[in-house]
Amino acid sequence: MTTNPPVMEMRGISKSFPGVRALKDVSFACAAGEVHALVGENGAGKSTLIKILSGVYRPDSGAIALNGQEVHFRHPVEALRAGISVIYQEFSLLPERTVAQNIFLGREPTRNGIIDYGAMEAETRRVLTLFGSSRIEPETLVADLDVASQQMVEIAKAISLDAKVVVMDEPTAALNEAECEMLFATIDRLRERGTAIIYITHRMREVTRLADRVTVLKDGEITARFETTPAPETIVRAMVGRDIADFYAPPATSEEIGPVVLSVRNGSNVFLRDISFDLKAGEIVGFSGIQGAGRSALAMALFGSVPFTSGAVTLNGQNAAFRTPRDAIRGGLGLLPGDRKAEGLVLMQTVRDNGMLTSRAFAPLGGSNRRNGFASVDSIDALFAKVDMRAASYDQEIRSLSGGNQQKAIVARWLALAPKVLIFIEPTRGIDVNAKAGIYQLMRELARNGAAIMMISSDLPEILGAADRILVMRAGSIVGEFGRGVTEAEIMLSATGETTMAGAAA
Template sequence: MLTMTGIGKSFLGVRVLEGVDLQVAAGEVHAVVGENGAGKSTLMKILAGVHEPDEGTIEIDGERIVFGHPLRAQRAGVAIIYQEFNLLPERTVAENVFLGREPARRGLVDRAAMSEATRTLLRELGEDSFRPDDAVKHLSVAQRQVVEIVKALSLRARIVVMDEPTAALAEHEVELLYRLVRRLQERGVAVVYISHRLREVFDLASRVTVLKDGRRVVTAAIAEVDTDRLVRHMVGRELSAYFPPRSSAAQEVRLSVRGGGNDRLDGIDLELRAGEILGVAGLQGSGRTELAKALFGAEPFTRGRMSPLLPRTVREAARAGIGLVTEDRKAEGLALRQTVRDNALLVSRALGRGRRGGVRELLERVRLSPPRQEAEVRYLSGGNQQKVVLAKWMTQAPQVLLLDEPTRGVDVGAKAAIHELMRELAGSGTAILMISSELPELIGMSDRLIVMRDGRIAGALPAGSSEEDVMRLAAGEEVAT
């Protein structure tokens, strides 16, 4: 259905794509993987008509197409679902699906027809958890993903590009997306699936194309490759380097909670020791993020004891040596229009303290590539943005570091760098609590695990526990330890 041949593109004299080929068949899920900066987004924006290629051709059903504008790509049956949704939260599902294409009757918007058409599309996808007249702002992230897919189907899309579709989804919501992708396959839609989560690539795709430095490295059938080979193609190193070795035995208790509770948490008992990484697992809504916010004083405990300090505000927590890397770096972790340097100094300036060491040395320590202090943060890749957030807290050498989804939406190279930094911090005595929706990451990085369920700690597991045991505890089942 889709053939892209010899695609090349430069921006301001910088070559970002060089002779890239991509073929996708009807009913196929074709994964495109690679580190940030590999050229994936540029290639997809060319397919979507956002950019024009400098060289190369695009054919759909054997007919050469020149887009030049996103509307032309849309009319040719191409739809792209970006990682950050293009939805209006105050409007209904139906209004979002038909935005700019509202059916009319006697000069007025035919809301009944619009709702019925949306209902039909939802029915075709087997989705009945929300209605066409519901406001998008009341939907979950997974349901908003469904709305984007319904919008693509309403455009009669035959080629659907999904850019990191599970980046904001919890583990239990990913299965919903899998089901929707398979429905698209059954309809003969060609799906281009971009993801940093290699497990999804092996679960869904029949073929995979690896991009590196703007070039196509390999295209192969999924049955012919394994995770280790894909990682080597993407970053040039073995999978064994994916998770650094665990640190030595944990030291003294840095943080202790007994009977902690508030409106969202109850009966929290935990100890966090210097030099260890304590992993926190659980389904969406289980209380993982609420736990981090309580420890940080953002949503403080109103019951129980916490020592050596029970912070009532984030300033109290930060002054006591507790840092929090939030799950949404753009909304809560960074000042996007400020420079790397200004962001790295946010905490030290807020606390009226000097920094520990020079900013350049700090940026080199977090493996920022390149360590440009005057660049605006909004122009950095997701991985580099996350490194700046870490640098922000490292200016104060925190005693306790709370990490909520520390590698969400970053490529495998940046992920490995963040993992190495976490191990380095733990090795220097920092106590780390890590929340992650990626079970392989939790199991690979944690010295111990706790599993949250309904605002409580459902159980604890040792290092190296299986994904099955984690999910059993998360679902409320007993696990022998």
Template sequence: MTAAPLLRMTGVSKAFPGVQALTDVHLELRSGEVHALMGENGAGKSTLIKMLAGVHTPDSGTIEIDENPVSISTPQRAVDLGIAVIHQELNLAPNLTVAQNLALGREPRTRFGLLDRARIRREAAAKLERVGGGIDPDTVLGTLSVGMQQVVEIARAVAQNARLLVLDEPTAALSETEAQRLFSLVEEMRGRGMGLLYISHRMEEVYRLADTVTVLRDGHWVGTSPRTELEPEDIVTRMVGRTLTDLYARRRQEPGEPVLEAEGIGDGAGIGPVDLTLRAGEVVGLGGLIGAGRTELAQLLFGAARARRGRLRVGGRPVHHRSPLDATRNGVAYVPESRKEQALFPDMSIRDNVVTTGLGLGQVSDLGVLRRGRVSRRVASQIDALRVRCSSVLQRVAELSGGNQQKVVLGRWLAVSPRVLLLDEPTRGVDVGAKQEIYRIVDRLAAEGVAVLVISSDLPELLGISDRVLVMRNGTVAAELSRAEATEEAVMLHATGVAAGTG
């Protein structure tokens, strides 16, 4: 006889002004089960999670815990019901110690009303031990890696006797070692009888961990099946509503003349010297392990960091990028790794985000006077070309899905027609449908003669869209691989220094 579900959501719907986020959604989660929740960005996953966290309440439908209807009206009510949500942006205080974070809001006190610091530390050590230990309770949380901070938040959830744990894209910012530790924790918590709702775009994680898979599309429930009954292609088809033929389809062409050339460029510290040439119509991949210097090199090329050595030419002309504005004026664009922290103005509208660069270059104003017609035409053309899903150009960027936010960042740069586009982890945190659209954009730009540099930790992506691949190690380029030579094994051999000649 099948055990009764720990969680049951039946016919749940939720609307916001101008947007129907969820319509008649169903979900069941049992104790000792890892249930993957999948769907494109904007499919309704975040809204569903926030209902379980007590942030939103459904407009209709029911939520049951242990077959008893419940109202999760506040975050504290969620905690009382044994629900814990580990968000992508961790809900911790980085300036406090690990022990203080674990006791936050529930600090024990002495009989004199003072904080019982010894007990706080003692209880923190016990909580950490339940999830594997290895973290000093006296460590200031902000000095830990993202992976270790995540362990702390899981320890807090376990200590609060959570029975249902929601993990939202938990490996998005983790190294491979940290991800493996997380997987072990997930399997251990499943063994203890917890129910885990696991949200991820990474198919390999779903197939490693999940017992059951539920797919949402455009706010609707598409289906729930045992993971063993689904092929990856089945899940993708459910997510996007169509079959993806070739995710990395590219129109290969002979590259043109050099557009950007770097000779011996470096920061005088850990990066360089690096020689690099990007040609018109070419997509060059930049691979390597975390810490190899890929992002730092892109920042040198863009003027976000000062080059202390070497020479740089754009279109054959010597240039000095002392700031991003210098690079922008020379036709070099940069989409950084963290769109939320480094690229977007989340509380501003789509329109204002798209025209920001054009404002800096004076392309949408005359003598300091903003030309609204020019602004409207520029924004409308980018929204249409990039297929940004939004209620209007006045919608706040923070309300968009991750994939649509990334398109807004791209739209800002494409609106000024760059000659060189530097993309740092362009598809991190976006779903497979949005990935294909971003690859389509890269292909179109290359066909138009733009030189594209793609930094990616996703090896299939790096190899799939690149015409050739550069591999960085210890701040320099360790190898240049043609499309025929570039395999996952070859990239890793050079990235780790195992290949002959890489030191």
């Protein structure tokens, strides 16, 4: 529990939109040097609360105070000038401008009326070095940076503005494990500087790693406050009213697991070495490993994006060493990418159009893909219902759906082609805990209907809870296989090649 007085305090905040009460009498505060986690399902009211804090919305009632003084923001610029900086999941950087230009956008230093680029780049370098990001050059175009580096630029921008309160909204949604650790180290430095941090996430592990306090929002109201960070199970129960164990479907029984569907023997390419494993009908096989272990490279090799250069792959006994993704799809493979917005969806198109993308691509010219059973709009609508994909209308743009429903739309798209093997990469990234349960149940149902499921995930509890078997990869090879009942420690030791947990943590 923090003993510092609140830097920011929201008291009795309420907000309604036509037909919807978004927030009711919400009070929330954050102190200097504190990480206060704000958690809840999608639609709980978190985004509305933050938009009120940052001046996007004005509350119907209630008050906001900074350092004890009441403030009234009419525009986000006013909140920013007052010291409140929000780092959204979708970055607000300009890709065709440099790092320095983005950090000082609208407040460039001048000399004799001319922008002083030297001073701007020097100050940018100083701020970046403060947080261990000296590898990022001020003159680099933002478009040329990876996601983690772009996030560091957002944080540097907040620091250069002397932000007293920094809000991070799902900051790790697009980061790998190593990048997450970089972010956590940066958050620790912000805490040491006395910055108040509001941290929004669906990942309970991050809450227990970072948070000093936790507040739970549900249906626009505070349902729980924790002055010290409790176990993840306690937080989840406060959010959705059930235990973490209830989110995973029962494992496959021996009777439900069928014959080998996909077999790989001695598969190798520039990223992979001597890969051998089998996938059976009716089972979910989890692939675990640290960043760079080769899990995504394996998915790309199977899917024909970066094919194996040696070895053998068979699907139901037939050669399946696919050379292109189109061949893989025709052969019976489906792949749900790790970044659904960038790689799996056309955000400006409708829900229905996104569901029909693959079927249309493989339909005969001017016709429909009757060979795989897909023949009409009614068919995809029926598949949406089957996966419990919820939308006000299938004619609305898919970008307006929650992450969980977007993911289900992609699953329905593949079901239209009846794949024999489905590869899920980071299946629940950026999805709230209740929606995660729906994805796990859907994966299990697909397996019970005869599909072989390959699940690649960086979330160890997810791997342990959802998979029937776990294969561990390291340096492009499969180095371990485990059944249910394995511990996180055993997987980490295998993934890192260490003999002790201290070594694995390092």
